[in-house]
Amino acid sequence: MARNVTTRHKISATVAAWIVALIIFFPILYTIITSIKTEPEAIAGFSLWPSGTFENYITVQTQRDYLKPFMNSVILSVGSTILALIIAIPSAWAMAFSPTKRTKDILMWMLSTKMMPAVAVLVPIYLLFRDFGLLDSRIGLTVMLTLINLPIVVWMLYTYFREIPGEILEAARMDGAGLWQEIVYVLTPMAVPGIASTLLLNIILAWNESFWTIRLSTTNAAPLTAFIASFSSPQGLFWAKLSAASTMAIAPILILGWFSQKQLVRGLTFGAVK
Amino acid sequence: MTLKTILLGACSALALAGFFSTAASAETLTIATVNNGDMVRMQGLTSEFTKANPDIQINWVTLEENVLRERVTTDIATKGGQYDILTIGNYEVPIWAKQGWLLELNKLGDKYDANDILPAIKGGLTVNGKLYAAPFYGESAMIMYRKDLFEKAGLKMPENPTWEFIGDAARKITDRKADVNGICLRGKAGWGENMAFITALTNSFGGRWFDEKWTPQFDQPEWKAALQFYVDLMKDAGPAGASSNGFNENLTLFQQGKCGMWMDATVAASFVSNPKDSKVADKVGYALFPVKGEMKNHGNWLWSWNLAVPNSSKKADSAQKFISWATSKEYTQLVASKEGWANVPPGTRTSLYNNEEYKKAAAFAVPTLAAMNAADITKPTVKPVPYTGGQFVAIPEFQAIGTNVGQLFSAVVAGQSTVADALAQAQTATTREMKRAGYPK
Numbered sequence: 108m109a110r111n112v113t114t115r116h117k118i119s120a121t122v123a124a125w126i127v128a129l130i131i132f133f134p135i136l137y138t139i140i141t142s143i144k145t146e147p148e149a150i151a152g153f154s155l156w157p158s159g160t161f162e163n164y165i166t167v168q169t170q171r172d173y174l175k176p177f178m179n180s181v182i183l184s185v186g187s188t189i190l191a192l193i194i195a196i197p198s199a200w201a202m203a204f205s206p207t208k209r210t211k212d213i214l215m216w217m218l219s220t221k222m223m224p225a226v227a228v229l230v231p232i233y234l235l236f237r238d239f240g241l242l243d244s245r246i247g248l249t250v251m252l253t254l255i256n257l258p259i260v261v262w263m264l265y266t267y268f269r270e271i272p273g274e275i276l277e278a279a280r281m282d283g284a285g286l287w288q289e290i291v292y293v294l295t296p297m298a299v300p301g302i303a304s305t306l307l308l309n310i311i312l313a314w315n316e317s318f319w320t321i322r323l324s325t326t327n328a329a330p331l332t333a334f335i336a337s338f339s340s341p342q343g344l345f346w347a348k349l350s351a352a353s354t355m356a357i358a359p360i361l362i363l364g365w366f367s368q369k370q371l372v373r374g375l376t377f378g379a380v381k
Numbered sequence: 382m383t384l385k386t387i388l389l390g391a392c393s394a395l396a397l398a399g400f401f402s403t404a405a406s407a408e409t410l411t412i413a414t415v416n417n418g419d420m421v422r423m424q425g426l427t428s429e430f431t432k433a434n435p436d437i438q439i440n441w442v443t444l445e446e447n448v449l450r451e452r453v454t455t456d457i458a459t460k461g462g463q464y465d466i467l468t469i470g471n472y473e474v475p476i477w478a479k480q481g482w483l484l485e486l487n488k489l490g491d492k493y494d495a496n497d498i499l500p501a502i503k504g505g506l507t508v509n510g511k512l513y514a515a516p517f518y519g520e521s522a523m524i525m526y527r528k529d530l531f532e533k534a535g536l537k538m539p540e541n542p543t544w545e546f547i548g549d550a551a552r553k554i555t556d557r558k559a560d561v562n563g564i565c566l567r568g569k570a571g572w573g574e575n576m577a578f579i580t581a582l583t584n585s586f587g588g589r590w591f592d593e594k595w596t597p598q599f600d601q602p603e604w605k606a607a608l609q610f611y612v613d614l615m616k617d618a619g620p621a622g623a624s625s626n627g628f629n630e631n632l633t634l635f636q637q638g639k640c641g642m643w644m645d646a647t648v649a650a651s652f653v654s655n656p657k658d659s660k661v662a663d664k665v666g667y668a669l670f671p672v673k674g675e676m677k678n679h680g681n682w683l684w685s686w687n688l689a690v691p692n693s694s695k696k697a698d699s700a701q702k703f704i705s706w707a708t709s710k711e712y713t714q715l716v717a718s719k720e721g722w723a724n725v726p727p728g729t730r731t732s733l734y735n736n737e738e739y740k741k742a743a744a745f746a747v748p749t750l751a752a753m754n755a756a757d758i759t760k761p762t763v764k765p766v767p768y769t770g771g772q773f774v775a776i777p778e779f780q781a782i783g784t785n786v787g788q789l790f791s792a793v794v795a796g797q798s799t800v801a802d803a804l805a806q807a808q809t810a811t812t813r814e815m816k817r818a819g820y821p822k
Contacts, residue, residue: 146658147636147637150633151637170421170424170425229455230459233455233456233459233461237461243463321452322451322455325413326440333444336443336444336448337444338443340416340417341415341416341417341573342417342628342629342646342648342649343417343418343652345629
């Protein structure tokens, strides 16, 4: 009897999980389906049965070059993530293991920068980029994306580091480990799941960032967000082409997420249960 | 032998470096544009220009219209210098020219026939006698209607239709069971969306945005009559969810045979008459934008997408060379030879409308020209006004004010507000914004 209840419970939980997953994934699925419809089909109304044409992908690739924005997206997201981790690991270490009276305030202040609407600082940032010659440059956008995501990276790492017992670091110090060795050989390996999930999440956030990447780039540094934006039209049918461009833009990050889901989940639930 | 190889390698590297430095010396123009069909076509034909001008390379930045506007405005106001050519509307050209943001186009070349540009269009791009942008394509507004549905209902579209006739016809054609709406009009909020149509409608009703002292006029009877007419018509003969419909949504409805009439930009004619996308391509008729009773005002809708050079560009000469090519009669010929006459950019040159081949290929050519000739943006309405602009008011504050008012009117179509409330709120909000902006100036 008890076994029956458990089995029924498991089945209903699985079904519920599948339904939730499908609801969350549905917009992406519908984008993919729309990308293989003709334009009249795409705009005709809700339908899950496309005619299966790949014409939109050909048109998208003919009209605009995919490779350059793709490479820019890779460079910007990976570059900004590495830069953010280089800054955030020592910062989070300091705040987690040598907290001061102001640590909490600093953390809150860092997070508060994320609460400001981006458009409020558009003109000053634009002027800074102009004066430093960083408009439409990969370096400029990498720095920008690093700064945007740094508060989240520091917060996440701080949370993970707090889970590591300070005694282990003390033991390392007793054994003669210096500051650098402590971070590189003791702390970092222990926090690998947390760092990996922070890294992946930051890559996803940087890949999808569109406000600054569209406004601070023109052609040389324009990533896939600008590529998608270029397919919206005020006069004419464009839904199927836009969906094809979106599918091409999200495919790499979707695949990355798929392959690294184990690390992502492990990292995000790290320290959740004590 | 090894030394020889090294030397040879070094020489080759130098030669290659020399080659690339020559290639790199070619001037690169960055052009900001929107993703409209004619612009996409131009991008496809750019190689023809670079072939003839190997010292110039072209980089395109294509963006959604509102993002483009915001990006270009930021760049131009901060002198960012990111763009050498801008695609802007005839709303921006006079405002930006007066701000000193645009360079005068005075190097378009001897062959460039500026006098061939349609006078109504050229007038909107000229400030103090100087041309600040060249039109790439132009449009007015007209009625596109289903000839078969009119015939079925025993109706005949007059040459000069009145709003009274349009209202009756729309209600007569409406067949909810057959999913046919008598009329499809813009309802989506925005200064360039529902307010473009409602402003043109009100112009034809004798209304105006501001009097000579810049006092908003929403409390006047003309606005009440125009808005009430529009809301009633949408309720009786418009499609469901009309408050969300803009150009693209109505285009889809019309192409699928769900609209008896559609009043919108003349450029739509080439879409609805294209059998590849439109189910009703062979059943479409065209007529002038309606008038109210005896008033001879057709709304004065006039829009053009133009190419201009920002004053921050350091490549102004090459930029003007490109603009001269892209807006020339020769470019029109090039598009015709590659893609057919029906696909040439419309509404900018008189010579195009004298071309028999074009008139034969595009059934909408003559009605388009008639609509454009009927528009006068210097006198948009019967009463005197202190501004220019047909379906917009050419002042910098209009984007914000127009969108705000557009949201109020869209709410009426959605059934969330009443005509009287919306007009009263529009009057209050616009008065406040105009005072804040320092009007009268």
